[in-house]
Amino acid sequence: MIFRDLIKSSVVALGVTNSVLEVASSTSSSGDSRATVPNDLTLGVKQVPNILNDTAVDANQEAKGYTLVNVTSTPRGLTGILELKEATNIYGYDFDHLNLTVTYQSDKRLNVHIEPTNLTDVYILPEDLVVKPTIEGDVNSFNFEDSDLVFQYHSDDFSFEVVRASTGEVLFSTDGNPLVFSNQFIQFNTTLPKGYAISGLGESIHGSLSLPGTVKTLFANDVGDPIDGNIYGVHPVYYDQRYNSNTTHGVYWRTSAIQEVIFEEQSLTWRALSGVIDLYFFSGPDPKDVIQQYVSEIGLPAFQPYWALGYHQCRWGYREIEDLEDVVTNFKNFNIPLETIWSDIDYMDSYKDFTNDPHRYPTDKYQDFLDKLHKNNQHYVPIFDAAIYVPNPNNETDNDYTPFHAGNESDIFLKNPDGSLYIGAVWPGYTAFPDFLANNTQDWWNEMFKEWHDRIPFDGIWSDMNEVSSFCVGSCGTGRYFENPADPPFLVGGEVTQYPSGFNVSNSTEWKSISSSIAATATTSKPSPSSSSASIDSMNTLLPGKGNINYPPYAINHAQGDHDLATHAVSPNATHADGTVEYDIHNLYGFLQEKAIHAALLEIFPNKRPFIIARSTFSGAGHYMGHWGGDNNADYDMMYFSIPQAFSMGLSGIPFFGVDVCGFNGNSDAELCSRWMQLGSFFPFYRNHNVLGAISxxxxVWSSVADATRTSMAIRYLLLPYYYTLLHESHVTGLPILRSLSWQFPYEKKYNGIDNQLFVGDALIVTPVLEPGVNKTKGVFPGAGVSEVYYDWYTHEKQDFRNGKNETLAAPLGHIPLHVRGGHILPLQEPGYTVAESRENPFALLVALDNEGNASGKLYLDDGESLEIEESLYVDFVAHSKSLTASSFGEYNVSQPLANITILGVEKKPKQVEFEDSKVKFSYENSTIFVTGLEKYTKEGAFAKQFTLTW
Structure with missing residues (x-):
């Protein structure tokens, strides 16, 4: 179907009158002037979120629930029919009959599945889109006594419980609350113990725990990191840590539906606006067990290339290719390691995907720059937006845009319900959106990426705006694409100021501003109810079949000003090739795009690990990409929230995570940037990025920041073998790289919810400064003085910490407290300017003995880039009884020697130290042995053969 056939059908736009969208004359021309997307096209229909509406009907009070009949045992569980007791049709039309299927999928996983017996107009999430956990072992037999999860039910007023067999504890119970299941509203409740500790249900800017009063809205949203609002990703899984039984379990609702989760004092209410109930319970029993059980089912994390661990620099505002050249040169001149330079949308020709500006980023200069970069073993990553520009057919130059025409001819774009092309608006103007359910999309995608890379040889992709975002409401470009190119209806880059965020020139209201900010971040997230007397907006009416998908009867608390689902997003009624509407799979758009990018990059780089950093994510997205935290602000509260956000992403199977250090929106200052550059150096993904118009x-830019950065980068690059080993561990097990204190010490409740410290793996604990104007910070060190010992990274001294005490740590500007946990051995490598240089340098070991004089560790190495790994090296380190043994196995050749070994916690100076049978040089200070000069004993490679060091 050609383009004109698609657009001449009736206009479909939400919240915009037809008079605004009159079709432009086919003979009109955009001329030399640029149009602007009218502001009224950005305005949705104002919604009143139910949780803010004190007159909204409480479904728990009104619904009558179901009765369970025809229960039949199966080899793996049971089935039954749920019969509606009485229709109430509160926020949709109730289904009369539902199928219940309970399946014991493994000893540690239980599935509860409820769906209507008549699936007409009911969306079932396909397994080829989102992987579905399956039965382990023989499908026709199961020893139920082996399961630590037990399903129990009540037939009348149907409810069910999931009980832990080993403790008898009720993990999940809907008892006392009716099941609600209608065409646009599904709701169930579970009771919770008082003082519960629940995490998960990302993505939001929130503490790691969901306390009573928290509302989680699960709807992918292009918005600048509001505290407690729904943002880019959707991960419908929570982790419930029970301290009365010292166990943790997980609950995953496999659904792409729009959702809302409400936490009250002793209950959790979970709602969805479409789909079916497909619940998976994971038994744990420890937090790390549950994480691995969940992540293993949704897709183990991608193994990032080794170079991804280097430092990345970006900003929106590198206007010309010369700006990139200057930045790369400046990093070298200031001796600050730079691995990867990034481009925001500056490089594009009028913000169009697959293009580069012929004047500011001319292809020949662009290619020369990248050639020099690659010769220096550095990398380049450009941004890529989700929307494809719709060219103006009346402008010959503008109409010369192959990506759209090739895609349109292949019929790969989203449609309106009437079959016309859905046209929204993003950076270049009116745009179309690839449909990743269409048959030809991947072929088109591969071709476009291949042609782009042939011209501009990038090393990875930064996927943005893929929630999927649109600046207008509905198909606003229908009839308006003749005005392209069109500017966004707002100031691009925001208001320009030369002052740091929160700074007041007169200084008269500075304290008031700071106090307000502190108060805002300290309050609980429970919203205040509306005093409006109107119950629900008049457009939120009940409709049969799929229902009212543009304005569902139940309005979620969507973090846009008018709460309209179509505001700043493609509308719910946008239609995919197979008839699926965006309403049902909006939360999947970014995930499906990332899978497509992953496949395209494999076409370009066969058998090399694709490097993708993306914004919108869903369960399983970590199998394909890493994630950054989105559009944060240059504020201390955002630096603080980066830590629980990292924990949340780890729980979600996305361990390769980082935020825009120093802040994206607003102006940073030397103190904030110094603190943040140091904290960011311990995140797996380490990138500085800020907004157009902000100061550099x-x-x-600041000498103090440069000094602090060099200090923390030296540590990071020294630790590259440790980080790479953690990357591999995460890839094969699902464990996060950054870990909360409560995961490391799961049996002590006092460590739950600590978001101002983080473990890197099991061996390092970071205690950053997260507030201005101080030279110290506080942190706790679990088990200190009892079962654990901690060493200062910088001095190697054993710390006199006490278990549970909030220790005060010196932290002058430029210093970030870092401690090594006893019992661990860290592989190190002398830092170079790039990751490639670092990998050519000698190795070292840091041995931190525990209270018993023991320690262990591991190292994993390979070529750092192959997708299918043919040669690898594993090294196990064990320290015991005053000896250290390194045992290696694998075919990957490591030719670099071992230079030195440092052993912490040796109470008495040894008379001699031997490497194998040879006496070696050493010094002793602060209970630490420094063994040097090992290169001559390891000329064949640090781990070419087993060795033992004794002291």
Whole structure:
């Protein structure tokens, strides 16, 4: 179907009158002037979220629930029919009959599945879109006594419980609350113990725990990181840590529906606006067990290339290719390691995907720059937006845009319900949106990426705006694409100021501003109810079949000003090739795009690990990409929230995570940027990025930041073998790289919810400064003085910490407290300017003995880039009884020698130290042995053969 056939059908736009969208004359021309997307096209229909509406009907009070009949045992569980007791049709039309299927999928996983017996107009999430956990072992037999999860039910007033067999504890119970299941509203409740500790249900800017009063809205949203609002990703899984039984379990609702979760004092209410109930319970029993059980089912994390662990620099505002050249040169001149330079939308020709500006980023200069970059073993990553520009057919130059025409001819774009092309608006103007359910999309995608890479040889992709975002409401470009190119209806880059965020020139209201900010971040997230007397907006009416998908009867608390689902997003009624509407799979758009990018990059780089950093994510997205935290602000509260956000992403199977250090929106200052550059150096993904119009915040802008950055980068690059080993561990097990204190010490409740410290793996604990104007910070060190010992990274001294005490740590500007946990051995490598240089340098070991004089560790190495790994090296380190043994196995050749070994916690100076049978040089200070000069004993490679060091 050609383009004109698609657009001449009736206009479909939400919240915009037809008079606004009159079709432009086919003979009109955009001329030399640029149009602007009218502001009224950005305005949705104002919604009143139910949780803010004090007159909204409480479904728990009104619904009558179901009765369970025809229960039949199966080899793996049971089935039954749920019969509606009485229709109430509160926020949709109730289904009369539902099928219940309970399946014991493994000893540690239980599935409860409820769906209507008549699936007409009911969306079932396909397994080829989102992987579905399956039965382990023989499908026709199961020893129920082996399961630590037990399903129990009540037939009348149907409810069910999931009980832990080993403790008898009720993990999940809907008892006392009716099941609600209608065409646009599904709701169930579970009771919770008082003082519960629940995490998960990302993505939001929130503490790691969901306390009573928390409302989680699960709807992918292009918005600048509001505290407690729904943002880019959707991960419908929570982890319930029970301290009365010292166990943790997980609950995953496999659904792409729009959802809302409400936490009250002793209950959780979970709602969805479409789909079916497909619940998976994971038994744990420890937090790390549950994480692995969940992540293993949704897709183990992608194994990132080794170079991804280096430092990345970006900003929106590198206007010309010369700007990139200057930045790369400045990093070298200031001796600050730079692995990867990034481009925001500056490089594009009028913000169009697959293009580069012929004047500011001319292809020949662009290619020369990248050639020099690659010769220096550095990398380049450009941004890529989700929407494809719809060219103006009346402008010959503008109409010369192959990506759209090739895609349109292949019929790969989203449609309106009437079959016309859905046209929204993003950066370049009116745009179309690839449909990843269409048959030809991947072929088109591969071709476009291949042609782009042939011209501009990038090393990875930064996927943005893929929630999927649109600046207008509905198909606003229908009839308006003749005005392209069109500017966004707002100031691009935001208001320009030369002052740091929160700074007041007169200084008269500065304290008031700071106090308000502190108060805002300290309050609980429970919203205040509306005093409006109107119950629900007049457009939120009940409709049969799929229902009212543009304005569902139940209005979620969507973090846009008018709460309209179509505001700043493609509308719910946008239609995919197979008839699926965006309403049902909006939360999947970014995930499906990332899978497509992953496949395209494999076409370009066969058998090399694709490097993708993306914004919108869903369960399983970590199998394909890493994630950054989105559009944060240059504020201390955002630096603080980066830690629980990292924990949340780890729980969600996305361990390769980082935020825009120093802040994206607003102006940073030397103190904030110094603190943040140091904290960011311990995140797996380490990138500085800020907004157009803000002051520059590259670390060399301030001498104090440059000094602090060099200090923390030296540590990070020294630790690259440790980080790479953690990357591999995460890839094969699902464990996060950054870990909360409560995961490391799961049996002590006092460590739950601590979001101002983080473990890197099991061996390192970071205690950053998260507030201005101080030279110290506080942190706790679990088990200190009892079962654990901690060493200062910088001095190697054993710390006199006490278990549970909030220790005060010196932290002058430029210093970030870092401690090594006893009992661990860290592989190190002398830092170079790039990751490639670092990998050519000698190795070292840091041995931190525990209270018993023991320690262990591991190292994993390979070529750092192959997808299918043919040669790898594993090294196990064990320290015991005053000896250290390194045992290696694998075919990957490591030719670099071992230079030195440092052993912490040796109470008495040894008379001699031997490497194998040879006496070696050493020194002793602060209960630490420094063994040096090992290169001559390891000329064939640090781990070419087993060795033992004794002291």
């Amino acid at each position: 915040q590259e670390p060399y």
